[in-house]
Amino acid sequence: MTRVVVAGTSFGRIYLEAVVGAPDFTLAGVLARGSDHSRACAVRYDVPLFGSAEEVPDDVEIACVVVRSGALGGPGTGLAQAFLRRGVHVLQEHPVHADEIAANLRVARAGDAAYAVNTLYPNLRPVRRFLAAVGVLRSRQRLDFIDAACNSQVAYPLLDVLGRMTGGLRPWTFGDVHVARRQPFVSLHAEVGGVPVTVRVQNQVHPGDPDNHSHLFHRISVGCEGGVLTLADTHGPVLWNPRLHSPRDETGRLVMAGPGTERLDVPSTVVVGDEPPGTYHQVFADLWPDAVARSLRNLRQDATEPGRRMAEGQWALGVSRMWSDLTARIGLPELVEPPEPEPIPLADLLGSKGPA
Structure with a gap:
């Protein structure tokens, strides 16, 4: 013990x-x-x-x-x-x-x-599932792009996740920052581990309530020849969208059914994993403590295997240097003081109908 x-x-x-x-x-x-x-x-x-x-x-x-x-x-x-x-x-x-x-x-x-x-978030169960699936993609095909969004409060762990996705932090570069009027997100093009990345950061903070008022924590999509894998939210789910690709007949028209279209006989979106997203009560009581316990076990393994310590230390240095580079480019967060957000009842969304 x-x-x-x-x-x-x-x-x-x-x-x-x-x-x-x-x-x-x-x-x-x-x-x-x-x-x-x-x-x-x-x-x-x-x-x-x-x-x-x-x-x-x-x-x-x-x-x-x-x-x-x-x-x-x-x-x-x-x-x-x-x-x-x-x-x-x-x-x-x-x-x-x-x-x-x-x-x-x-x-x-x-x-x-x-x-x-x-950095906590890479050890969350949904993020671990996402990273494992990204590893499968990377073992079979080149990663063509990553699109990532986060709040500035959690940009540090986002970079850790991006490095794990690409198999390494280096080389990394961050391009010019684009800021548009009345847009809550700043954006920039980047490269992490040799993979093109688009990064969008909600660079805003409430000075009296800095832990609230984020539009999202992390949302990440990675694309390859076979499709797009998405971490819809830090706390799940993980979604897979196989790429739509249809053969053409002798007239040049797309063939939408029949022989040769077996690749179209799959769901357009699949939830990866069988653990549904929990409530925020469950996030605080289970998901986050579980991630901390995993980090503690990793540290304990470092303690018994000194050879791991150098690699872990170099990784931590790399993530921190990336974070310093990113924050220097996007600048200090904009100070905002929005009111407490009004929740939208889920029943209203589930009961909504499209146009007749």
Whole structure:
């Protein structure tokens, strides 16, 4: 049983649920500044509340640092290094600047500890299913294009996903940014791992409510000779659209049925996988904690296989450098203050009818 401490109780709540819900980990404590919420978390999970890394006992093997890094003006990286110096393996929540990652890797080597940046979303079950299907496409045909959209808050993990899709981050290039009046998205052409990519980013943030008001998290399509595979949303589903291609008869007209048109006798859209998208309650309670638990297991494997640490560290550096390149091009987010969105009842959409 691997003993884990979680630093941070805001998004750290997802990590706490991941640890207590996994049979191979045990929660050894919460590290926080001592707010009422943090104290309540420690009481809820019946674990000690620590005020500093030095207070954490030596039998803790992994520290989850879910505190803002220096890239966001927080103390997370200093906290990560305090654990790494003691030989405690660290999983740090993204985003983390490349210079901080490089410094953390040096401290980790000196402390004989494993260090990883958790981008979370590549380990979500729907995204893993999407990446596995992309791997099948890539093994058989060239990837002709990728079209990707996201909110600026989750652009960092999008780049991680794109690199996994193409089989590598390099070479990457980002072209000029296109901004149109009254458009919530900025767009640019790019290349990742040698594959042409179109990137659209909702580069907007509500200054008083930055975790809300995203039009979407991630939406990604990848095309090849055989068709288009789409991750409709970060939380699924994965869709496959086989390419429409019909033979022609001796007059040049398309043949739509009969012998030679077997490739047309397939659904125009197929849902890949048998797990339907869940509610957002289920996303918070199951899907995200499951992804964190998978990241923890990957870190634990890095700890037992030092040869993996260098490769993981180089990948993390590459993702962070790509993110710095992208954010430098798209600039600071536009500040917006829209009202709370009004939900649309699903029954209204299901009951809608087209023109008679």
